[in-house]
Amino acid sequence: MSVNHFKDKLALKGLKVTPQRIAILEAVHDLNHPTAEKVIGYIREKYPNIATGTVYKVLEVLVENDLIKKVKTDKDIMRYDGIMKSHHHLYSSDSKRIEDYFDDELNLLLKNYFEKKDINGFTIEDVKVQLIGKFKEKDLF
Amino acid sequence: MSVNHFKDKLALKGLKVTPQRIAILEAVHDLNHPTAEKVIGYIREKYPNIATGTVYKVLEVLVENDLIKKVKTDKDIMRYDGIMKSHHHLYSSDSKRIEDYFDDELNLLLKNYFEKKDINGFTIEDVKVQLIGKFKEKDLF
DNA sequence: ATTGATGCAAATCGTTTGCATTTCA
DNA sequence: TGAAATGCAAACGATTTGCATCAAT
Numbered sequence: 650m651s652v653n654h655f656k657d658k659l660a661l662k663g664l665k666v667t668p669q670r671i672a673i674l675e676a677v678h679d680l681n682h683p684t685a686e687k688v689i690g691y692i693r694e695k696y697p698n699i700a701t702g703t704v705y706k707v708l709e710v711l712v713e714n715d716l717i718k719k720v721k722t723d724k725d726i727m728r729y730d731g732i733m734k735s736h737h738h739l740y741s742s743d744s745k746r747i748e749d750y751f752d753d754e755l756n757l758l759l760k761n762y763f764e765k766k767d768i769n770g771f772t773i774e775d776v777k778v779q780l781i782g783k784f785k786e787k788d789l790f
Numbered sequence: 791m792s793v794n795h796f797k798d799k800l801a802l803k804g805l806k807v808t809p810q811r812i813a814i815l816e817a818v819h820d821l822n823h824p825t826a827e828k829v830i831g832y833i834r835e836k837y838p839n840i841a842t843g844t845v846y847k848v849l850e851v852l853v854e855n856d857l858i859k860k861v862k863t864d865k866d867i868m869r870y871d872g873i874m875k876s877h878h879h880l881y882s883s884d885s886k887r888i889e890d891y892f893d894d895e896l897n898l899l900l901k902n903y904f905e906k907k908d909i910n911g912f913t914i915e916d917v918k919v920q921l922i923g924k925f926k927e928k929d930l931f
Numbered sequence: 932a933t934t935g936a937t938g939c940a941a942a943t944c945g946t947t948t949g950c951a952t953t954t955c956a
Numbered sequence: 957t958g959a960a961a962t963g964c965a966a967a968c969g970a971t972t973t974g975c976a977t978c979a980a981t
Contacts, residue, residue: 763921783915
């Protein structure tokens with residue numbers, strides 16, 4: 650992903666294109682479901698004086714503009730995801746590891762299922778599946 | 791749910807049965823997906839001098855012993871659930887409301903689906919579905 | 932009696948906020 | 957230029973921790 654690609658994404662949303670925003674967008678895409686702290690650490694290597702407050706503010710703006718997503722975790726720390734295509738998540742039950750899980754067959758299955766299912770007084774907008782389990786390979790951190 | 795029922799649950803896990811633990815277990819069952827703060831507020835009406843630290847510690851113990859569950863939310867505040875039977879959650883996309891969702895047909899569907907599906911190097915232990923959408927009735931708070 | 936639970940207050944940590952300064956459109 | 961973004965540091969709020977005291981087994 651080139652820097653220009655990120656510039657375009659920002660511009661398309663009518664957001665001001667700043668080096669901080671580009672760097673943050675890039676960081677979220679480069680890292681695997683980073684916390685805000687990870688993003689800050691990553692960016693500070695090349696851009697030492699970015700403020701933590703700025704990072705939090707920008708992350709919020711990016712989420713509001715559908716450029717990144719917030720990921721729920723069992724713990725209380727928020728994590729971010731640069732992939733906007735609909736997907737689910739694999740959670741390691743014994744570590745902090747999270748991986749993306751793409752499965753169009755599952756999406757179709759769920760779509761069909763909930764189309765014919767009427768839940769009391771609830772209108773479904775989105776369905777997310779969390780698979781909790783164990784990764785066979787050792788966790789990498 | 792009687793107090794004795796909660797006493798039994800604690801004793802069965804080999805936990806010491808204390809009035810605080812009973813009150814917290816009761817609170818989580820009486821309230822709808824309460825935050826720790828809600829639990830504290832609820833208990834303090836009848837038991838004014840329970841310490842916040844104690845409530846957090848007890849909630850953690852109860853989760854570890856599978857007497858209650860932690861519920862993920864979009865926000866960073868943890869919430870608790872006294873229902874241990876496998877179930878999913880309905881999340882209101884525009885409020886903090888969370889409701890339990892029971893659906894054995896869905897559970898079966900998912901079970902069958904993932905039994906024949908092999909995910910790279912991942913062993914599934916549990917599958918949780920989050921339905922995000924809107925409740926037809928006005929939210930009650 | 933002994934082990935573990937509680938209360939209290941201070942500490943921690945992720946996140947938010949206010950405001951003066953700087954930057955992008 | 958002017959609105960919006962940044963940096964900084966202080967404030968916040970949920971949760972945790974240490975430790976002396978107290979209660980359940």
